Amino acid sequence: MEGDIVQMGAYVGAGLACTGMGGAAVGVGHVVGNFLSGALRNPSAAAGQTATMFIGIAFAEALGIFSFLVALLLMFAV
Amino acid sequence: MASEAKSEGLVFHPMDQFIVKPFFGSGSIEFYTFTNAAFWMMISVVMVIVLLVLATSRRSIVPSRAQSLAELAYGFVYKMVEDVAGKDGVAYFPYIMTLFMFIVCANFAGLLPMSFTTTSHIAVTAVMAMLVFLSVTILGFVKNGASFLSLFWISSAPLPLRPILALIEVISYFVRPISHSIRLAGNMMAGHAVIKVFAAFAGVALIAPLSIVAITAIYALEVLVSFIQAYVFAILTCVYLKDALHPHH
Numbered sequence: 001m002e003g004d005i006v007q008m009g010a011y012v013g014a015g016l017a018c019t020g021m022g023g024a025a026v027g028v029g030h031v032v033g034n035f036l037s038g039a040l041r042n043p044s045a046a047a048g049q050t051a052t053m054f055i056g057i058a059f060a061e062a063l064g065i066f067s068f069l070v071a072l073l074l075m076f077a078v
Numbered sequence: 079m080a081s082e083a084k085s086e087g088l089v090f091h092p093m094d095q096f097i098v099k100p101f102f103g104s105g106s107i108e109f110y111t112f113t114n115a116a117f118w119m120m121i122s123v124v125m126v127i128v129l130l131v132l133a134t135s136r137r138s139i140v141p142s143r144a145q146s147l148a149e150l151a152y153g154f155v156y157k158m159v160e161d162v163a164g165k166d167g168v169a170y171f172p173y174i175m176t177l178f179m180f181i182v183c184a185n186f187a188g189l190l191p192m193s194f195t196t197t198s199h200i201a202v203t204a205v206m207a208m209l210v211f212l213s214v215t216i217l218g219f220v221k222n223g224a225s226f227l228s229l230f231w232i233s234s235a236p237l238p239l240r241p242i243l244a245l246i247e248v249i250s251y252f253v254r255p256i257s258h259s260i261r262l263a264g265n266m267m268a269g270h271a272v273i274k275v276f277a278a279f280a281g282v283a284l285i286a287p288l289s290i291v292a293i294t295a296i297y298a299l300e301v302l303v304s305f306i307q308a309y310v311f312a313i314l315t316c317v318y319l320k321d322a323l324h325p326h327h
Contacts, residue, residue: 051162055317058310062257068264069256 010074017071024064031056092274096198096267115202118194122183130179151179155312162316166323173213174319177206178312185266185304189297198266200259207259210315218322229325258314265307269300 035053039046101112129151133144141149155178159171181197188195196202218226230247232240273296279289 048161051158051313054306054310054313055162058261058314061261062253065257065260065264068268069260 006078010078014071014074017067017074020067020070021064024061024067027060027063028057031060092271092278095194095270095274098199114194115196115199118187119184119196119202122180122187122196125183125187126179129183155179158309158313159316162313163320164323167316167319170319174312174315177210177315178308181206181262181311182305182308185308186301188266188270189300189304195266195270197262198270200263203259203263204255206311207255210258210318211255214315214318214322217319218325221323222325226322226325229321233326254318258311262307262311265303269296269303272296273300 031053035046035049035056039049098107098113098115100107101114101117105111107113129144130148133142133148137145152175155175156168156171159167159174163170184197184202185195187193188197218229230244230251232243232247235243273293276289276293276296280286280293282289
């Protein structure tokens with residue numbers, strides 16, 4: 001019985017950890033949206049900044065990945 | 079996973095494709111066992127060799143298709159290293175080129191039907207990320223000595239804020255190998271699992287056409303993601319390299 005409750009908590013927690021993905025989605029959308037609005041104002045400067053955009057995406061995405069990591073730990077390690 | 083749930087209707091096994099199995103026969107996996115992971119890693123190495131060595135062995139002024147692809151890849155990575163890591167980062171270009179070509183070939187080989195995605199395993203990506211982390215840290219101390227630690231002491235910030243920022247910087251520095259490896263593995267694993275989930279829906283006649291269209295669309299997205307994740311892995315390596323070469327903010 002107790003083990004069942006612990007397992008249920010782990011599964012519910014894994015599901016809740018997936019809400020972190022929403023935060024990563026907002027972050028990545030914010031980065032790309034701002035890049036695009038800047039790029040349309042000054043298209044000649046945009047090509048040199050795509051690498052910066054990808055670095056920004058990667059950093060914003062990293063925090064969403066930690067929620068994925070928490071979900072994985074709850075599913076397989078707890 | 080709750081894989082023992084044997085229901086009559088839909089049976090999902092989206093994670094079964096990531097199981098490491100012996101390539102010949104079936105038995106326990108020892109450290110010398112030739113597994114499907116080892117086989118597909120070899121395939122991606124062979125892909126790199128065919129593209130970069132064989133395709134450029136008979137060079138011509140008017141390049142063949144394979145040769146121009148190899149030149150394109152070389153120029154792309156070279157420009158990325160030069161732009162992000164600076165002129166003195168170019169000395170480490172071979173390492174970044176190796177990482178990029180291996181990851182991009184492993185990702186694309188994993189997209190073949192019935193294949194195995196080696197980069198979806200954290201064991202594979204963690205080794206690469208850990209090597210990047212260790213080599214960049216050692217390089218930073220060799221090049222700059224103790225002044226490499228000024229990476230964590232942001233001199234442009236107000237003085238009372240600096241200790242707090244230093245703590246955050248130290249934590250974010252040591253989190254680097256984790257996020258670096260799990261980003262690649264997580265993206266690969268999630269994309270392939272989504273394809274398998276939609277493939278399971280194709281067994282229901284009512285929604286089969288919709289699910290096949292969805293698989294096609296997600297597959298196209300996965301081709302893009304495979305490339306972008308290899309690019310992101312390489313470009314973050316360049317960023318870490320730049321931090322090691324020029325730690326002063």
